[in-house]
Amino acid sequence: MTTTPFESVPSINDKKDINLDTLSQENQAPPLETAKRSIWSSIRFKAALLALAIGIVPVIAIGGVAYYFANQSITQKVASEQQFKTIELADKLNLFMFERFGDIQVLANLPFLNDxxxxxxxxxxxxxxxxxxxxxxxxxxxxxxxxxxxxxxxxxxxxxxxxxxxxxxxxxxxxxxxxxxxxx
Structure with missing residues (x-):
């Protein structure tokens, strides 16, 4: 007796009880050993990391450069302001001393002190x-x-x-x- 390949497949007309659980297990391949995948192998993680890098790195870089130039500018303004105040104070002191020297000359030349x-x-x-x-x-x-x-x-x-x-x-x-x- 010869059998055809279709004979082993149950037909719809057969009244056998078919258990879906056993059928699905029979059609599945044997389970593969699933090793734990590294987080670095996930494309989703890599995409999120790249998006964060694209968003954060330029902000940090631009912020750092802006801080550097702002710091330089403020330092230069403070130094020039201090230099201006120092020159102004020196001018006031020179004028004060010049006026006092003139006063001393006037007093020294008073006739009742000099003659x-x-x-x-x-x-x-x-x-x-x-x-x-x-x-x-x-x-x-x-x-x-x-x-x-x-x-x-x-x-x-x-x-x-x-x-x-x-x-x-x-x-x-x-x-x-x-x-x-x-x-x-």
Whole structure:
């Protein structure tokens, strides 16, 4: 007896019970051993990583470059501002010293201080009044003190009488601080 290839296949007319579970198991290939796949082998992961890199790397690069140039610009502006303020302060100090030098020249050339004949006939009270008016007019000075070459106080005028011979002597000896200075 010969059998045809179709005889082993159950026909629709056969009333045999067909179990779908066994049928699906028979048609399946034997299970392959599935090894754990690495995350790097997933195309989805690689695509997501590439998308993140395309989005984040330029932002970080542009941000870094912008930070560098902004930092350079701010540093340069601060340095130039400090240089400007330093020059401005030096100019103000030079002008202040120039004005004080002029004041010293005017005081040194007052006739009652410079000319011995006028010095002899001018009273001490007249000299003080003249110096008080000078201090009041210029409003820069609280006190004006006239001393001899040895540092001895000859004449003092102004609001406060605080200068002593020892202070002037220390000043002539090179002491850097004689009294507290007032800045405005």
């Amino acid at each position: 011995p004949k006028i010095q002899a006939i001018t009273t001490l009270q007249d000299k003080k009044i003249t110096l008080d008016k000078y201090a009041e007019t210029y409003a820069v000075y609280d006190n004006i003190v006239v001393a001899d070459l040895n540092g001895n106080v000859i004449l003092e005028a102004g609001k406060e009488k605080t200068i002593s011979n020892t202070c002037l002597s220390r000043l002539l000896q090179g002491c850097q601080k004689v009294a507290n200075l007032r800045y405005w």
